[in-house]
Amino acid sequence: MLNNEKIQEELKRNGFKLTSQRKAIIEVLMEHKDRFITAEEIHKKVLQKHPKTNFSTIYRNLESFEKINIIHKTNISDNASIYELVCNDNHHHHIICKKCGKTEIIDFCPLDNINNSLKSFKLIDHKFELYGLCDKCNNK
Ligand SMILES: [Zn+2]
Ligand SMILES: [Zn+2]
Ligand SMILES: [Zn+2]
CATH class of the missing domain: 3.30.1490.190 (Ferric-uptake regulator, C-terminal dimerisarion domain)
Known part of the structure; x- marks a missing residue:
């Protein structure tokens, strides 16, 4: 299971600073552990903490998080990707x-x-x- 510490480690290892926005995105994902959510949903929740965050920032960060294997990305409809924190180190x-x-x-x-x-x-x-x-x- 990826915990906060491990995520921060991964970010650091890949040269990402843990900005407060990134922290907020990860917090939102942690609050939805057994659920895939859309970038829009993540954006809405992050806005509650950081009212000025724009959508493209969220989207860009989600793309980077996927590249370094912190999150899973998939689609259930044609128009929206959904995301989840990687939940298990083992293949599943x-x-x-x-x-x-x-x-x-x-x-x-x-x-x-x-x-x-x-x-x-x-x-x-x-x-x-x-x-x-x-x-x-x-x-x-
Ligand atoms: Zn359902
Ligand atoms: Zn998984
Ligand atoms: Zn398999």
Whole structure:
């Protein structure tokens, strides 16, 4: 699990200063640990602490955070990316609620089997995500 200390370490290691805005973004992500949220949602929450933050700052920082593997980024619709703090150091996958972004970890990699059956390829990377409706959204 990535805690605050580890995140700060990663930022430092990659040459990022821990500005108060970056801190605020990370705080928002920490408050939504089991959920993917959009950049807009993150922006709204950060504005409560830093009223002058503009959206492009949020977006730029999220992109950098993704590059240094602090956050996961994915899409559930065509027009918006959603983000979550990387929740586990071990290789894992996610199921994500299409409506609210709630997520659960799938601690199992179905690609292992596929890898074994490849004849003339070496698998070097993959993405595997499941989408659904969480209990709450399903009962609405
Ligand atoms: Zn994860
Ligand atoms: Zn849901
Ligand atoms: Zn996998």
